[in-house]
Amino acid sequence: MSDEVLRSDRPPESGATRTGEFKPTLQLGTDHDLCAGCGEPLALRTILESIEELGLAQRTIGVIGIGCYTALTSLMDLDLIQALHGRAPSLATGAKRMLPDRLFFTLQGDGDMANEGLQEVIHAAARGENITCVLLNNGVFGETGGHMTATTVLGQRTKNTLEGRDATQHGYPIQMVDLLAPLGGTAYAARGSVHDASGVVKTKVMMRRAFETQMRGEGFSIVEILTMCPTGWFVPTAKGPGYLNEVLGAVHVTGEWKRDGRLLRGAEPEAPNEAKERGAV
Amino acid sequence: MSRRFMQGSEAIAEAAIAAGCRFFAGYPMTPFTELLEHFAAKLPAEGGVCVNAESELEAIGMAWGAVATGARAATGSTGQGLSLMQESISELVRAELPLVLFNLARGQGDYYQATRGGGHGDYRHLVLAPVDLTEAVQLTQLAFDRAECWRNPVLVYGDYLLAHTAEAVAIEPVAFDPLPSKDWAVDGSRSGSGSPRNLNPIGMVPGKKGIEPERFWKRLQAKHEAMAAAEARWEAESTDDAELLVVAFGSVARFTRFAVRELRAEGARVGHFRPVTLWPFPSEALAEAARGVKRVAVLEQNAGQMIDDVRLALEGRVKVVAIGGISSDDAGFGVGPMLEPERIRARVGAALAGREVQP
Amino acid sequence: MSQRGHVVIDIERCKGCELCIPACPPQVLRMTGEHNRIGAHYPELLSGCTGCRACWLVCPDFCFEVWQFDEPGAPGARPGE
Numbered sequence: 001m002s003d004e005v006l007r008s009d010r011p012p013e014s015g016a017t018r019t020g021e022f023k024p025t026l027q028l029g030t031d032h033d034l035c036a037g038c039g040e041p042l043a044l045r046t047i048l049e050s051i052e053e054l055g056l057a058q059r060t061i062g063v064i065g066i067g068c069y070t071a072l073t074s075l076m077d078l079d080l081i082q083a084l085h086g087r088a089p090s091l092a093t094g095a096k097r098m099l100p101d102r103l104f105f106t107l108q109g110d111g112d113m114a115n116e117g118l119q120e121v122i123h124a125a126a127r128g129e130n131i132t133c134v135l136l137n138n139g140v141f142g143e144t145g146g147h148m149t150a151t152t153v154l155g156q157r158t159k160n161t162l163e164g165r166d167a168t169q170h171g172y173p174i175q176m177v178d179l180l181a182p183l184g185g186t187a188y189a190a191r192g193s194v195h196d197a198s199g200v201v202k203t204k205v206m207m208r209r210a211f212e213t214q215m216r217g218e219g220f221s222i223v224e225i226l227t228m229c230p231t232g233w234f235v236p237t238a239k240g241p242g243y244l245n246e247v248l249g250a251v252h253v254t255g256e257w258k259r260d261g262r263l264l265r266g267a268e269p270e271a272p273n274e275a276k277e278r279g280a281v
Numbered sequence: 282m283s284r285r286f287m288q289g290s291e292a293i294a295e296a297a298i299a300a301g302c303r304f305f306a307g308y309p310m311t312p313f314t315e316l317l318e319h320f321a322a323k324l325p326a327e328g329g330v331c332v333n334a335e336s337e338l339e340a341i342g343m344a345w346g347a348v349a350t351g352a353r354a355a356t357g358s359t360g361q362g363l364s365l366m367q368e369s370i371s372e373l374v375r376a377e378l379p380l381v382l383f384n385l386a387r388g389q390g391d392y393y394q395a396t397r398g399g400g401h402g403d404y405r406h407l408v409l410a411p412v413d414l415t416e417a418v419q420l421t422q423l424a425f426d427r428a429e430c431w432r433n434p435v436l437v438y439g440d441y442l443l444a445h446t447a448e449a450v451a452i453e454p455v456a457f458d459p460l461p462s463k464d465w466a467v468d469g470s471r472s473g474s475g476s477p478r479n480l481n482p483i484g485m486v487p488g489k490k491g492i493e494p495e496r497f498w499k500r501l502q503a504k505h506e507a508m509a510a511a512e513a514r515w516e517a518e519s520t521d522d523a524e525l526l527v528v529a530f531g532s533v534a535r536f537t538r539f540a541v542r543e544l545r546a547e548g549a550r551v552g553h554f555r556p557v558t559l560w561p562f563p564s565e566a567l568a569e570a571a572r573g574v575k576r577v578a579v580l581e582q583n584a585g586q587m588i589d590d591v592r593l594a595l596e597g598r599v600k601v602v603a604i605g606g607i608s609s610d611d612a613g614f615g616v617g618p619m620l621e622p623e624r625i626r627a628r629v630g631a632a633l634a635g636r637e638v639q640p
Numbered sequence: 641m642s643q644r645g646h647v648v649i650d651i652e653r654c655k656g657c658e659l660c661i662p663a664c665p666p667q668v669l670r671m672t673g674e675h676n677r678i679g680a681h682y683p684e685l686l687s688g689c690t691g692c693r694a695c696w697l698v699c700p701d702f703c704f705e706v707w708q709f710d711e712p713g714a715p716g717a718r719p720g721e
Contacts, residue, residue: 003686004686005686007685008647008649008684009648010648012646012707015711016707020693020696022650022704023702025473026472027702030703036655036700037659038700040700042697042698051472057472058474059472061467061472075488077473077474077475079467079469079471079472079477080467080477081346081480082480082482083342084342084368087338087339087345087369090334090343090346091349094345094348094354096346097343098347098350099468099469119336123335197698201697230657237656237657237659238657240659241659
């Protein structure tokens with residue numbers, strides 16, 4: 001390391017190849033209003049890149065829940081259906097039944113999926129609906145400013161659990177992937193985390209596998225992504241990744257929970273060749 | 282087309298399928314259950330899908346997804362189930378999605394629900410109230426046509442009698458004018474194009490941050506005003522020299538109309554007015570029909586709901602009296618003793634004579 | 641120091657979250673004391689970038705574009721003035 005500051009306002013003049021563009025091809029721009037240090041745009045990138053790489057760009061429809069991530073829809077170059085809070089799996093069900101050869105994913109937060117919409121996602125999984133539900137889990141209602149959800153971990157401080165979530169008063173967190181993986185209709189279930197670069201790469205592997213599972217017609221797939229919400233956790237942005245990994249990650253364990261219909265319970269997904277080649281980590 | 286003897290539920294399902302409905306989702310509830318059964322039995326053979334939803338919330342969500350792809354889709358329930366669907370109905374109006382809804386209700390207590398709604402915000406949708414199976418077959422097809430014409434949900438409001446009464450009926454296809462193209466429907470084809478579609482209820486535009494709620498809501502208001510001006514439907518008879526005008530809707534109007542015709546044949550100066558659309562309420566037509574009458578008598582099978590719209594239409598110019606009321610069988614399905622023709626006739630006769638009718 | 645990679649930083653999109661700083665394996669990103677148009681500090685690039693894309697992977701605001709030099713040791717981006 002040296003203290004020599006390089007110009008970083010333009011690409012090299014020659015002799016270099018661009019290996020990372022500002023935004024994925026399927027993203028309309030880079031301007032969004034989510035908070036500094038938010039993990040949700042990172043999750044969006046894994047979704048958009050996976051769709052592009054699988055060559056499904058013109059066959060994909062997103063069904064969007066309600067939370068901070070709803071604002072990201074302005075960035076998505078995808079046909080979208082906006083759902084009510086919690087209801088995205090049902091909308092995706094009806095739409096997929098009409099267009100069975102398209103790729104359908106839902107984008108939902110933990111408030112959306114684990115609170116208001118728990119019944120919807122469980123039934124969609126049990127029916128083996130050929131859709132992919134994506135859960136962005138940060139353990140709080142971010143959009144309202146940091147309130148307890150069904151995935152908030154014990155001890156976690158939120159605006160309505162000021163002394164920390166206490167099981168005697170507020171009950172226990174629901175681990176969504178653990179809950180959905182054993183259901184007969186679930187073909188693929190995994191939980192990733194975007195707390196660091198390696199986590200982002202692994203999450204994208206999961207996303208691709210879920211989409212591939214759907215396109216093979218094998219049934220329901222769920223990818224849960226742990227995302228930072230420093231605003232809703234009341235921690236500095238730089239401490240977000242550590243808080244996510246150590247506090248939420250200790251309860252919501254990352255890994256693959258079901259693959260090819262086989263229960264794995266938190267196995268590490270092996271890194272794909274493509275990721276190794278790019279030397280991302 | 283030949284007539285067949287069938288229940289209202291079967292006739293409605295067949296009419297919907299004849300109109301091109303290819304998706305249905307529902308949750309069993311009396312007296313709606315048979316409609317679900319008939320869709321489940323008939324849709325697969327037509328290349329359609331019927332999903333046995335685990336709740337009314339999910340049923341309307343599934344139908345919402347199906348209709349968003351441009352398919353003709355429907356859902357429904359009984360009033361209680363429609364209560365659960367209200368949040369989605371108000372959002373479907375704002376997302377401008379042409380979903381068809383059926384309320385096969387227990388009596389007529391859901392008039393407010395149907396016309397005012399229990400959802401949030403400013404929203405309106407057509408409400409069609411068939412008087413019998415023949416009209417139900419027509420209005421079911423009309424519902425799909427009007428829904429797509431306006432890109433707005435349409436509710437068909439029937440009851441136990443409509444759902445369960447068997448009559449000889451033909452599923453005559455109704456011819457409609459060509460509809461605008463469905464380029465709003467999502468099929469994934471605009472993904473990756475730089476100008477994708479986003480079917481949402483808040484006026485979001487792809488590629489653009491933020492929303493313009495006031496502009497969006499005002500545009501919807503203008504559409505709903507145009508709907509109100511264009512879509513009122515009614516049936517009026519014997520109103521020219523009437524002293525008493527009886528107003529009723531749906532299955533109940535079949536009884537009142539019968540009683541009015543009998544009384545007319547006996548020389549009584551009584552007329553009959555039946556709103557076919559509950560929203561928009563045919564206010565101007567009612568005001569016209571009530572011109573010169575001494576009294577307007579509203580017979581509805583509830584504690585008094587449509588009577589508000591009747592009074593609003595007449596703006597205090599004519600005395601309006603309630604001659605209906607709550608009347609139910611012991612199971613609560615709304616098949617009450619009030620619906621016996623002689624009782625209906627007695628109530629109309631009392632109103633004609635200027636006597637009060639006890640509910 | 642020879643450059644294996646290079647990043648272009650869109651400083652106006654940066655919200656100053658600092659996630660890229662610890663994510664960078666060769667530690668060649670450093671927050672400046674400068675403010676952009678929204679008043680956020682943003683990172684600057686020191687020499688020694690490997691083009692590994694870690695910053696690109698963790699940036700929530702899509703501020704990084706990553707380049708890899710075709711031949712290690714190529715002259716690459718010129719140092720700042």
